[in-house]
Amino acid sequence: MPELPERSKWQQEAPPIEFANEPDFLAFVQTVLDAHMEEMTKHGGYAIEKGDEGPRVQSVVASTFLSSFGQSPADRFADIFDQAAAFAYYLVRDHPFGDGNKRTAIRIALAMVGLRGVKLNISDSPNPWQNDLYQWIEALVSGELTQEALAANLRGRAHS
Template structure:
């Protein structure tokens, strides 16, 4: 497998800002270290041998939603980080909005795990 295309910090910040502009919420980064940690999570997983794109996408979402690095909009940003990562790497998320929202909420509350989110992504993606 070729090296994945990673989502840049500037793209994540733009996604976050766009979500706040569209749906409201307080702007700003709450903790730079937690954001850096969240964005490094999939890269580190890959460096340790992980090649499954859905697992790496789940690492983006899990890192952002659980670290809560932004003042507001973490769930929205987490979902879109995973979505963009998958698209950039040749996969399309095909889940309906209700299912996607529900699974992100369960990830955020700790009612589902990163591995469970990755499994959900596998079932709900197709090759572009």
């Protein structure tokens, strides 16, 4: 199947992120943990701690941002959208937090895209049924949307 022109554009303009050292990796893990805490403080939810959040978030971040079995993130992900969708998928599936996993996953995924200087045109309606992000993350959790489809949705709303 031929590669879509839009996808190849973003491979050049918004490549995946890779952490080359442990301090950057650990700082990003802490960023995810902090983002989760901010979501819980701002929007509420069950503040139940499982006790293994840190290692589970480390696992998700490692699988998304570090080389694995000789493959860098650039080898595994076509662009930042594929990587952000994978991160969101892994975080909601692993469910490291008692509550707020979906909110944290989409917040970090959007931040990843933003780190590459990409802007997204996405509805942010307070009504969940009119909010694209809410619909996408719910569909990702239920299995109605694949991580590849989430990446395509993000890519389709992107502009530089």
